[in-house]
Amino acid sequence: MKNRAKTPFSRIIGNTSVLLTGRILNAICSFIYIPWTVRTLGLDGFGVMLLVTVYATLIADLTHLQSWQPLLHYGTSSFRQGRDRFFYNVLAFAVRADYLSGILGLVIGLVGIFAFGDMMGWPREIRPTAAWCMITLLFMNMSWSIGVMRLLNRFKLSTTFEFVATMVRTLGSFIGYELHCGVKFFIVMWCVSQVVQFICNTTMGIILVRRNVSSPFPWKELFLPSAPIPGAWKLMLGTSASQAIVSLLRPISTLIVGARLGAADAAIFRVAMQVTSALAKPATVLLPAMYPEFVRLRDEEDWSGLRATIFRILKAVGLFSVAVILVALLFGGPILDFMLHRHSAGGGVLIGILALSAMIDISIIPFEPLLTVIGHVGYVLRCKVATLVIDVPLLFAAMYLWGIDGAAIGSVVASMILFGLLGGRAAKLLFGRHDGAAMTAPVRRI
Template structure:
């Protein structure tokens, strides 16, 4: 391994370690505020809270352009070469993408809550609350600031983003639990957490730009994508890939609510929360990997890209497998301890969701590699095919075999996605070798 690759690997683990510190705190706090809400509301009302929050997150993820990826893809070279005006145009493009996402998200979220709320399993009298909660999508949509902080290697600042959101929700949860508050109170505190996290990361990003002299004479007008060939195509492709990814997270929860009710949706979401918490340490390598791949590609060191990806996949996969064993032997006890005995039926589903997450961790370098090599369209094709089959199969299987059947479908989808991305990457690398 070359010195630059070794340095890149070191930065990946250093940055992932910074994120892990904040995310570990966040994982504990997240379980805390969810446990408070679950114990205060009970399984049925907690399911309503989960459905409203999930719908807002779903809309936010669907309409959100992955502007952070555009910042890394088109901003790495201008930043490294000191081309301030070119870099500022990249930032302006990211900000415009975020504004489009925020406006579209709020509009779709409010209307969708009022029109489709009952079809998703929400009680009729909760549609107004869901519509008001959809206003927080404006705080969920922006991503340009995240890309800037990643490109500047300011992962220490990023590590606190989710922890701040969870801390606000935990404080509100403590009050809500003490006063036996209704669902509406918890919606207010959860929304306040999202807004607080957005304000924090926005201030940090713009302060970093100012500290580096990158706000001077900022060009707010002019051609939007000058010097960024294929920028819009890249933005739409990465948005489509992320949108398809929500089929396995938010859409799955909404499907459970629509097919078998809010109570089961709450159980599914709790299982997902535990599974994500266990797989989170390994997944944190992904945001740390993207900037290094972008920098390696900008410098022409594609061999280093391959080495970094392979090592990250092996290390992350091995660690995630150990956590799967933890879920198998201690998952139900953890659920009972944190959420209460009423949520113990979610344990088998949780183990299956952890297994699906582990498959994804083993394959985690594949998508960043394809995106960094300028082929996000390949990722979209794979995810589109898998998502269509998954969404067709999920309601049928859940209605017949319950939540455990849904977990099995999730595992099959994770395996199919990993295989499809691997074959796409091998095909792309084969073409590159043939061209050489």
């Protein structure tokens, strides 16, 4: 009863606070393990390690099927109404999608290493280790368990497990620092941290399902679906492709910087992006907390409540984005120098440009969940494809003219394009008719 008395905005902020606490702890750990890694490997060695782990993360993001989306969209109402059979049908769909994406990621990752290793500027001696690292892709997609935790409002659990994985990486970095280990050791420890997080999330997902659903899970549902879920594949593929494009924009910048300017510049650019991302993190963690509430408001057809919630979120992120710019301009350069354990000429300018991109990204935050839950997934995807098509050639041109700063300028332009496209459509919905017809979701629910 107490939870029901809360407003959607207060629940979003409450869950965001939980997620933010975890991200702050993870950021603190990164201030520990990154300097240890840089001091042990040197900037060039650290850059090589980053190229491998960024590549693995990029492949995981590109092949990751957002199975938690159909789990929330199609499974929320059946779960709350106690229709276990329908809920298990959706849950099995999500589990199958996770493991399918993991296998696909492994295949693409291995092919990419041996086909494009030279183009990406990787030393030949590191490629066998990178190939073994790709096995980790089987464990990096945990959407179904994350979806269960979000459905049950158990955000603390996923945050805790993420922190456990970060602590594993921090401990591994300390061991590597003390024993003067090489690049391969630090890559292996990164892989171990991913596997640990997978084990924690999957185990808890199974426990939560057993505790909160009265009937046992029909395991044959994983292999022999009892009924199709109309629209589930379209929703999942649309949101997955949309997320893959966003995930592609930033890592591809790092890989291109590494290929054109060298591993050292790639390390500087990557760490600078991590600094600005950390500054913007309090706002970006709103995103996973918004989806469950937006779905609930949509299912209840509470359009006025949805509008009010979005307007409050926009006010909050607007104020926060200004704070991000100020902090980046004042402290961004020194933070970057500390992280790299060396002075980076022009680091303050680089941080400032990337902070501007982060500020624009923060302003976009409420638009994508709104458009997704009311059935405009296709439009969101088209906007992101257009942004990517424009941004990649622009990135090459800007890097040719301004070097590493050009890559940051490319990020700003991409953010501005996406803001204009998504913000324009969202404004039409929010400021349109007030009878709810303009915001009626075409998404079917079981």
